[in-house]
Amino acid sequence: MIGLPHYLMLSVVLFCIGAFGVLIRRNLLIILMSVELMLSAGNIALVAFSSFHGTLDGQVIVLFSFVVAACEVAVGLGIIIAAFRIRASVEVTEWHRLKG
């Protein structure tokens, strides 16, 4: 029998894979993809709680999160293209001077 903890466990595993991807990769595109993975993990948790709680509010919030993800990808890829135009590379190591 699959219960709420199983779905939450899947969500945690997916989130950690995404966080690990952000930390170990240097390609800006793949970092953005890992952020999408983390967002999906959050969506799974929201839908699981909503479904097991018996209300639909969580699913509505997931729809909002889809729109926010679409905006994030649009602006993020715009930034990546602008960065590529300046340094001809999408490696984060090219931008280490931003580290403050």
Added chain:
Amino acid sequence: MESILFYCFAALTVGLALVVIVQPNPVGAAVALVGAFFGVAGIFVLLQAHFVAIMQLLLYAGAIMVFFVFVVMLLNLEPRSIRFRTLTGSRLVRSTAAIYLAAILLLSMLGALRMNKMPAVAATDGTLEAVGRLLLTDYVVPFEILSVLLLVAIVGAVAMGKREL
């Protein structure tokens, strides 16, 4: 039956997510990400969130991934494998932070698993009608604000794409 499907979709999602973060070639990572999103859509169907599952396929596996593949094609990148140095050295500290986070979350989840007093699945079908009704009654103000957010994102993306910033 439900548990078999759950484990299939979960294995698909986690396996392809791992492929995303180890794949040297960005195109391969994008294709693996599409597969992972299909797995997540299957999980949503198992949770009876049908409308969210359809939107996951249309928005993520459709629109967002087309965007990713388009940019990968535009930038014309060569694959670059992860060097071992990335996993050691000063990055080790940050990776350890991720592993620490994973351990904490997994331990708390194991604690939750031990609670065998789980609520039963209530019959809530996330159909288009039910979700749409909620979206246009209780959540109508956030729904309208989202359209402003989309407008801001369009203007921002066009501004970032200009020849000189």
